[in-house]
Amino acid sequence: MATHSPPTPAKSWLPMSLAGRAWLAFALLLLATVPLVLAVEPAKQLSAWSLAALGWLAALIAGMVMVRIAHQDWQSLRNALTALAERNLSQRVHLYRTDTVGAVGDWLNLSTRRLADIFVDLQRAGAELRHAAGEVSHAAGRLSHSMDQQRDLTLSSTATLEQLSASLDNMSVQMQDTAASASASHQAASEGEREVSEVAAAMADLAAETRALRLTLDGLHQRSGEITQVVELIREVAVQTNLLALNASIEAARAGESGRGFAVVADEVRNLAQRTQVATEDITQVVAAIGADVGHAVARIEICQDKAEHSSAQASAAAQRLAGICAVTADTRALAGQMALAIDEQRDASHALTRNVEARDVLAQENARHVHETADVSRYLEQLAIKLEKLVGAHTL
Known part of the structure; x- marks a missing residue:
């Protein structure tokens, strides 16, 4: 049966917004550490620069991981909503978080299961009604x-x-x-x-x-x-x-x-x-x-x-x-x-x-x-x- 899919946005704006925030935090960290390194004695600046670089690298990796996880969670929500719009009630959201996004995913899973149960009952009632009407x-x-x-x-x-x-x-x-x-x-x-x-x-x-x-x-x-x-x-x-x-x-x-x-x-x-x-x-x-x-x-x-x-x-x-x-x-x-x-x-x-x-x-x-x-x-x-x-x-x- 033909279905009408909802329009797909050009970009996932929410994960990009998180990425922007991560880059902003990294830039602020960079601006905050450069004056501190320059204030260190010249003989110790090499070690200070090394420590700063390691901190910058750790912050960069942590930000990328956070952006990746957020992107996957929102993509899972988007896939579940798209499947629901296409009358597919078997799709589930798999989130392992306790914040608002996790609560939305749990609510969506519960609503989908209840809706599927209702359709199963309707299907059974329709079959019984058709059989009784035929008799x-x-x-x-x-x-x-x-x-x-x-x-x-x-x-x-x-x-x-x-x-x-x-x-x-x-x-x-x-x-x-x-x-x-x-x-x-x-x-x-x-x-x-x-x-x-x-x-x-x-x-x-x-x-x-x-x-x-x-x-x-x-x-x-x-x-x-x-x-x-x-x-x-x-x-x-x-x-x-x-x-x-x-x-x-x-x-x-x-x-x-x-x-x-x-x-x-x-x-x-x-x-x-x-x-x-x-x-x-x-x-x-x-x-x-x-x-x-x-x-x-x-x-x-x-x-x-x-x-x-x-x-x-x-x-x-x-x-x-x-x-x-x-x-x-x-x-x-x-x-x-x-x-x-x-x-x-x-x-x-x-x-x-x-x-x-x-x-x-x-x-x-x-x-x-x-x-x-x-x-x-x-x-x-x-x-x-x-x-x-x-x-x-x-x-x-």
Whole structure:
């Protein structure tokens, strides 16, 4: 990495200043000794001059040594400061003196060591930050991919449920028409009113349990197991509808020509129930991975199943008692009412499931946005860590 060195002065002025002082001291010594030598007797002047010359030589050598040492110390300080300016923190000053210059050298060494320690800590922190940011970015990428897959599955489930809801709406209208036609023969089944009332009460209990089940499932809105329970409910109702449609076909066959129209409706109901079973199996495969805590809902489903079986037994008993009065019309009315109820339950459950899936899609989109924001922040932190490592790497530690 290119560095900008500080301008180098033409001469080292401080050592030259010391040299000037040394020469000045030598000149003063020379001026002081010459008059003293001249004042000595002529016979002793030769010895005096010899002693003076030796003193001058010793003073000259001592001055040169002092200048040399001072020059080396200041040169060491200058080299250390130059290295520090060039981002080299490994240079040290080696002075063996206790004056101000030595204190400056010790202070410079201490400051350089502390600065190098700081850069080492920064380098280590930058590496850890870059590693952590990379891990967060990688995890966010995996989570984003998983959420995209889940959203695709949610959209597919929503489309299937919308088709199922449309079919159920059409069948509900048909069953309402069939129930209205069957109600016209209610006068012929007056002797079986008590049994039918018991069936109605049992079915009311079943409806109450079903509503409780729906509230329970609404309470599990945040749990992915809610979808699995609703699909299981649809499957159970489809099985019951299929059985009811089969019974209706049998009764219509027994009725002969007068029950042919109802047999067609029963076949359509059975086909719809089979399609519903296939659709629920597809939905179950899609949401099987997100099933969770549904023990309470399963218990309520078992209660509903028991009550449905009890109601079916009561309906069979009522159908047998009403056979002597108006077998065909009574069976038609009972089966039409049961199928209408089953279709309404399927429709309500399908609508609830659609709302839940749409709500989960909105939540998934919000989570995806947060994941993308987290990934952006982690990438920004990783870039900052790389810049920090480059900055520290430009210094020699």
